[in-house]
Every structure is written in structure tokens, then in C-alpha cells.
Amino acid sequence: MTHDRSDPAPSRTSTADGHSGGTARSDDPRRSAAPSSGCPADIPLSVSDLTVAWDRKPVVWDVAFDVPPGTLTAIVGPNGAGKSTLLRSVMDLVPRVSGRVEIFGRPYRVCRDRVGYVPQRESIDWDFPVHALDVVTMGLYREIGWCRPIRRTHREQAMQALDRVGIADLAFRQISQLSGGQQQRTFLARALVQNADLYLMDEPFAAVDAATERAIVDVLRDMKQHGKTAVVIHHDLQTVPEYFDHVVLLNMRVVASGPVREVFTSDNLQKTYGGRLTLLEEVGEAMRRRERSL
Amino acid sequence: MATWNWQFDGWIILTGMLCAVAAALPGCFLVLRRMSMLGDAIAHAVLPGLAAAFLITESRSSPVMFAGAVVAGVVTALLTEWIRRFGRVDEGASMGVVFTSLFALGLVLIVWSADRVHLDADCVLYGALEFTPLDTVSIAGRQIPRAVPVLGTVLVINAAFIVLFFKELRISTFDPALAAALGFRPGLMHYLLMVLVAVTAVASFETAGSILVVAMFIVPAAAASLLTDRLSSMVAISALLAALSALLGHTAALELPRLLGFGSTTTAGMMAVCSGGLLFVCVLISPRHGLLTRLVRRRLLAWRILQDDIIAVLFRLQERGDHPETNLQTMQSILLVRPAGLKLALRLLQYRKLIRFSGDAVTLTAAGAAAGRQLVRAHRLWEQYLASHASVDAARLHDKAERFEHFTSRTLRDELDAATHAPRIDPHGTPIPDETPADAESG
Numbered sequence: 001m002t003h004d005r006s007d008p009a010p011s012r013t014s015t016a017d018g019h020s021g022g023t024a025r026s027d028d029p030r031r032s033a034a035p036s037s038g039c040p041a042d043i044p045l046s047v048s049d050l051t052v053a054w055d056r057k058p059v060v061w062d063v064a065f066d067v068p069p070g071t072l073t074a075i076v077g078p079n080g081a082g083k084s085t086l087l088r089s090v091m092d093l094v095p096r097v098s099g100r101v102e103i104f105g106r107p108y109r110v111c112r113d114r115v116g117y118v119p120q121r122e123s124i125d126w127d128f129p130v131h132a133l134d135v136v137t138m139g140l141y142r143e144i145g146w147c148r149p150i151r152r153t154h155r156e157q158a159m160q161a162l163d164r165v166g167i168a169d170l171a172f173r174q175i176s177q178l179s180g181g182q183q184q185r186t187f188l189a190r191a192l193v194q195n196a197d198l199y200l201m202d203e204p205f206a207a208v209d210a211a212t213e214r215a216i217v218d219v220l221r222d223m224k225q226h227g228k229t230a231v232v233i234h235h236d237l238q239t240v241p242e243y244f245d246h247v248v249l250l251n252m253r254v255v256a257s258g259p260v261r262e263v264f265t266s267d268n269l270q271k272t273y274g275g276r277l278t279l280l281e282e283v284g285e286a287m288r289r290r291e292r293s294l
Numbered sequence: 295m296a297t298w299n300w301q302f303d304g305w306i307i308l309t310g311m312l313c314a315v316a317a318a319l320p321g322c323f324l325v326l327r328r329m330s331m332l333g334d335a336i337a338h339a340v341l342p343g344l345a346a347a348f349l350i351t352e353s354r355s356s357p358v359m360f361a362g363a364v365v366a367g368v369v370t371a372l373l374t375e376w377i378r379r380f381g382r383v384d385e386g387a388s389m390g391v392v393f394t395s396l397f398a399l400g401l402v403l404i405v406w407s408a409d410r411v412h413l414d415a416d417c418v419l420y421g422a423l424e425f426t427p428l429d430t431v432s433i434a435g436r437q438i439p440r441a442v443p444v445l446g447t448v449l450v451i452n453a454a455f456i457v458l459f460f461k462e463l464r465i466s467t468f469d470p471a472l473a474a475a476l477g478f479r480p481g482l483m484h485y486l487l488m489v490l491v492a493v494t495a496v497a498s499f500e501t502a503g504s505i506l507v508v509a510m511f512i513v514p515a516a517a518a519s520l521l522t523d524r525l526s527s528m529v530a531i532s533a534l535l536a537a538l539s540a541l542l543g544h545t546a547a548l549e550l551p552r553l554l555g556f557g558s559t560t561t562a563g564m565m566a567v568c569s570g571g572l573l574f575v576c577v578l579i580s581p582r583h584g585l586l587t588r589l590v591r592r593r594l595l596a597w598r599i600l601q602d603d604i605i606a607v608l609f610r611l612q613e614r615g616d617h618p619e620t621n622l623q624t625m626q627s628i629l630l631v632r633p634a635g636l637k638l639a640l641r642l643l644q645y646r647k648l649i650r651f652s653g654d655a656v657t658l659t660a661a662g663a664a665a666g667r668q669l670v671r672a673h674r675l676w677e678q679y680l681a682s683h684a685s686v687d688a689a690r691l692h693d694k695a696e697r698f699e700h701f702t703s704r705t706l707r708d709e710l711d712a713a714t715h716a717p718r719i720d721p722h723g724t725p726i727p728d729e730t731p732a733d734a735e736s737g
Contacts, residue, residue: 093471093474112475115475117475128525131524142478146478
């Protein structure tokens with residue numbers, strides 16, 4: 001676990017100390033604490049000892065990393081490395097076997113409104129009868145509240161977000177009538193209206209044209225300038241150093257995490273993408289074989 | 295005309311409409327959640343709940359019976375989910391296991407108790423819409439079929455639920471992950487919807503029967519989804535189609551046997567048939583994927599292209615200056631179309647004031663010449679572009695340009711012009727006309 005020394009984020013050990021105090025978690029997460037005190041409320045996303053398993057087969061094993069505030073962090077790893085599962089378990093969408101996830105020092109369930117989410121495009125039913133503006137307005141549903149109607153101000157807010165990603169003229173198109181890039185921008189706009197402090201994005205750059213990629217990067221940089229934090233699952237290794245300042249290399253467990261220039265090394269990439277089975281996978285495989293033979 | 299008795303048939307149609315609309319409303323969300331089968335499963339699986347409640351209370355109108363059926367419906371939804379998760383089979387398979395077993399259990403219960411209580415298996419399966427006016431209750435001094443207030447209440451509950459939770463249903467159906475992330479409890483919405491489906495299924499039993507109620511849930515909703523791109527209009531259209539299928543269904547049940555010369559038929563059965571017919575019509579005329587829509591659209595495009603071709607031919611002839619007027623035969627030999635089609639296209643062009651007839655001969659009007667100029671310009675610019683930028687071989691240039699010219703706007707022409715450095719002649723050596731004629735008085 002490497003951290004930039006000049007980084008305002010505290011190191012892992014101090015995070016753990018903060019938690020052990022017990023009172024730290026009940027603090028107002030928006031309270032500004034001195035960085036040196038290592039108050040976990042400063043850290044947008046802190047994951048420790050996280051294990052997620054499907055059918056007793058671990059998908060994410062003993063994962064721990066911190067995302068420092070105001071950074072763009074890429075999660076990188078081969079297919080099946082558990083990247084989506086990791087993001088989904090951060091949002092309590094999949095049950096964890098063990099571990100702790102804290103958003104600004106508090107459990108996700110009490111600070112949902114500080115987290116924005118861009119889903120993977122495969123998970124969307126594109127034939128659903130909604131147009132782009134409907135989709136963006138969904139980002140405001142929590143603000144609108146249970147059983148309350150959507151008002152014009154909400155639609156205007158959604159329209160502004162569509163304008164910010166450059167597709168305001170397509171607001172009333174059914175979503176399957178949009179190109180891949182426009183669809184991705186729609187979901188980015190939805191995350192934007194959530195006006196969150198931490199954004200989780202599941203492959204926003206998948207299957208988009210160069211112009212959309214540019215637009216998404218611009219929005220990400222703009223977010224960063226406004227002190228927002230984004231955690232992005234990313235596939236294109238070549239653009240990692242250009243787009244992101246932090247990276248988590250994941251292959252079921254964390255191979256390395258930290259500032260891109262320190263941990264994004266060919267050695268670490270070799271470890272992440274190398275074909276060799278890790279010891280953990282070997283023991284998992286052995287356990288399953290044993291189970292089957294019983 | 296078969297004999298209509300409005301006192302009687304009016305009630306039947308109203309009951310049918312209430313039943314169909316009440317089912318169509320939650321049906322929309324079943325269709326969108328790709329859970330049509332779950333509606334089917336619940337409609338079947340409430341049977342043992344009904345039978346058990348009936349055996350206990352020995353009354354058909356009791357709220358206990360409703361409760362029993364609702365419990366059975368929710369148990370179906372839970373069991374399906376449970377078997378899917380722990381049996382590691384897909385949802386369809388686990389549903390198949392649950393609802394067939396529960397349905398069979400229900401049938402056994404009914405048959406077993408047949409000598410003790412009056413509950414007709416036929417009625418449960420196929421419904422008895424025709425007999426609903428005979429079973430009345432007195433409300434405000436008037437005799438009203440018992441099914442009307444029951445189904446009316448269910449309809450109001452369903453409508454109220456959808457209006458009140460429209461936003462929540464939309465988000466939890468479209469994106470359960472975001473719904474959960476925003477704290478909207480998609481699981482809760484799912485089970486509330488299942489409760490409504492079960493309640494509707496029970497209330498519709500006597501009317502539509504357990505098999506036909508499935509058609510009421512799914513078919514109008516599926517048809518509506520073909521007609522619109524908005525969820526709210528889909529719900530409204532499905533309700534309209536449901537009501538229409540009830541009206542058509544009863545009419546067909548009364549009239550068809552006489553017209554076709556067979557015995558009697560049932561209203562509920564004909565309602566299902568009619569909603570199927572409406573679905574078929576929607577498949578044909580759906581604005582986005584309709585078979586007929588696509589056919590019409592293709593036909594219209596062919597017409598437009600033929601008109602464009604005529605204009606372009608006339609312009610080329612005029613350009614050469616040897617045939618200022620052209621007759622039908624010449625044009626037919628150039629365009630290779632049937633005379634009837636050509637004549638119709640010429641009439642349309644005349645109507646659009648692009649050509650002028652003088653006896654048998656045809657000349658372009660000023661507007662027609664301008665349109666022809668643009669088409670020919672687009673054609674030759676495309677040839678130039680394809681030759682210089684896409685290295686298409688000379689033999690195929692014309693065919694490609696012939697296709698593209700019909701879809702080339704002014705801005706696209708200007709872009710082509712810029713990309714090919716404003717050429718004066720095309721690859722075949724023919725001059726490319728300017729956007730507007732050089733000397734103002736010609737044209």
C-alpha cells in the first residue's frame with residue numbers, strides 16, 4: 001500500500017486508529033478536521049478486509065484501499081477480477097462475507113446521497129419506455145422523495161445536466177435511439193444531477209467514440225476541480241496515466257494501489273494480468289475440489 | 295343482430311372492462327420487468343389459497359378467501375425466488391416448478407371437496423362472466439352484480455398504487471441498482487406489485503378464470519409497449535386497449551357464433567381472443583418496429599426516389615440542351631419503371647409544382663430545375679469524393695452516387711464541395727453545376 005507523502009489523505013494505519021476510537025464514526029462527515037488527525041470523514045472511500053463470494057467462491061478477497069479526496073481513481077484489472085463486484089458491494093448491492101466499507105467515514109446506508117453511480121451498460125434495458133431526460137431525472141428521485149411528483153424545476157435541473165454533457169438536443173429521444181456514446185453521456189448526466197461528492201462509475205468508457213471519451217474526461221476533470229472524487233472502472237491501460245491520478249490494480253485482491261506514477265509500473269501490471277495462478281486462487285481451487293469429492 | 299339485452303349485456307361489458315383494466319395496470323410492470331410468467335404463475339398458484347380459504351370458511355365472498363389467495367400469491371413469488379437462488383436454476387424453471395405444483399394442489403383440493411362445497415373447477419379455470427349479473431348485491435337500493443364493486447375496488451387500488459408510486463415503480467423496474475442505491479427499496483416494490491397481482495387475479499377469478507386472467511395481465515400491456523416510448527402513455531394505452539378488448543370480446547361472443555354458424559362461446563374467452571387480435575394489429579402498426587409501418591415507410595421512400603430520379607433525368611436532358619421537352623416514352627425507357635408508377639409520380643410532381651405538362655411532353659418548372667440542379671450536383675460531387683477519398687473504382691461510382699444523392703442535404707453538399715476542393719468537373723468529365731445558376735435570369 002503506497003501513498004503519496006504529500007497527499008492530505010491519512011495512511012491506512014491512521015484510518016484504522018480513527019475507527020477504533022468508536023466516536024469518530026458518529027462525527028458529522030462534513031465537519032472539516034485537520035488532515036493530520038487522520039479523521040476518516042475526510043476519506044471519500046475506505047475499504048478494508050473486504051471479501052465477497054459467490055457461492056462460496058471468492059470474487060473479491062481481502063481487499064483494502066483508500067481513495068484520497070479530490071482524486072480520479074481508476075480500478076484496473078483483467079476480466080473477472082471482481083471490479084464490478086467491488087463497486088457493487090461498496091453500494092451494498094451484493095452481500096459481503098466480511099470487511100468494512102466507509103464513505104466519508106460512515107457506512108454507505110447513511111450517506112447514500114453523497115454517492116453517485118454510473119452503471120455498466122450491459123445492465124440497462126435499452127428498450128425500456130423512457131427518454132434521456134427521464135433517465136437523468138431519476139438521479140433526482142431521492143431529492144424529490146417518496147410519492148412526490150416530479151416538478152418543472154427538477155426537469156430543468158436534469159436538462160442542465162444533459163446540456164453539460166452536450167446532448168440537451170436529444171433529451172426527448174427514447175434511449176435505444178441514442179448512439180453508444182450518447183447513452184453513456186445520459187448516464188453520466190444522471191450521476192451529475194445527483195450532485196454527489198463521490199462518484200462510482202462502472203466502465204463509462206466502454207464502447208464510446210473518441211468525442212464522447214473526450215467529453216467524459218472533461219466532465220471528470222471538472223468534477224475534480226470542484227473537489228469531487230471519482231472511482232472509475234477502466235479497461236484501457238494506455239490512458240490510465242493521462243486520465244487518472246490514482247489507480248487500484250485489482251485481481252481478486254489488490255495487487256497495488258496508490259498514485260499512478262508510483263504504482264502503475266510494468267512489474268505491478270505483470271502481477272495483475274499475469275497468467276500465473278496466485279496462491280489464493282490455488283487454495284480456493286483446492287477447497288472446491290475437496291468439497292466436490294466429499 | 296343477436297338479441298342484446300342492455301340491462302344484462304351492459305353489466306357483463308362493464309364487469310369485463312373493470313377486470314381487464316384492473317389487470318392491465320400491474321400487467322404493464324410485469325411486462326417491463328420481463329416477468330410475464332410470474333403473473334401467470336401467481337394467477338395459477340392462488341388456486342390452493344382460494345380452495346383452502348373456501349374449505350375453511352365455506353363462503354365465496356369472504357375476505358378470508360381473498361387473504362388466503364393473496365398469501366398463496368406472495369408465497370409463489372417468494373418460493374420462485376428461493377428455488378432460483380438455492381436450486382441454482384433459472385427463473386423460468388423455478389416458476390414452472392412452483393406454480394404447477396401449487397395449481398395441482400389447488401385442483402386436488404377443489405375436487406376433493408366437491409361433494410361438500412359448491413366450487414366449480416370449470417368456473418375457476420375459464421370464468422363465468424356471463425353469469426355475473428345473476429349474482430347481485432344491493433347497493434343504495436339497487437341490485438348490482440357482486441363482481442362490479444369487487445373489481446371496481448381492485449381497479450381503484452391498482453390505479454392509486456400506480457399513480458402514487460409511479461416514480462418508484464419506474465426506477466425500481468428500470469434500474470433496480472440505482473433504486474436500491476437511492477433507498478427506494480426495489481425488493482419492497484417487487485412484493486407490493488406481487489400482492490396486487492395476486493389480489494387482481496383473485497378478484498378476476500369468477501370473471502375471467504385463472505387461465506384467461508393471464509391474457510388480461512400481459513396482452514394489453516405488451517400491445518401498448520409497442521405503441522409508445524413513454525411509460526405513462528404505455529400504462530394509459532394498455533388500459534384503453536384492455537377496455538376495448540372487453541367491449542369487442544362481448545360483442546364477438548354474441549355475434550360470431552351466429553355469423554359463423556357454430557354453438558356458443560364465452561365472453562371471457564372472446565375477450566382474450568380480441569386482446570390477442572389487438573396485439574397483432576399493434577405488431578403491424580407499431581411506429582418503431584411495425585411490419586406494416588416499415589412496409590409503408592419503404593414504399594414512401596421508393597416513391598420519393600422515383601420522383602427525384604425523374605427530376606434529375608429532366609435536368610440532365612435540359613443541361614444537354616437537346617430535349618427541352620420530354621415525353622413519357624422517353625422517360626420510361628431511361629428510368630425503366632412501369633407506366634402506372636411513372637404516371638403517378640409525374641402527377642405528384644405536378645402537384646408539387648416541380649414539372650409542367652404541355653400535351654404529352656414534360657418540362658421542369660423553375661423550382662423543378664433548382665431541385666434537379668441540387669440532385670445532379672450532389673451526384674457528381676459524390677462521384678468526385680468517392681473517387682478521390684474512398685478510391686471506389688470507376689465502374690461502381692455511379693451506382694453509389696445514385697443512392698447517396700437522395701440523402702444529401704445542402705450542408706452535406708457544402709461539406710463535400712469543401713472536401714473535394716470545389717471541383718469543376720466530376721471523374722467522368724462532366725461539369726458539376728453550382729448550387730445556384732451562375733446567371734440570375736436563367737433557371
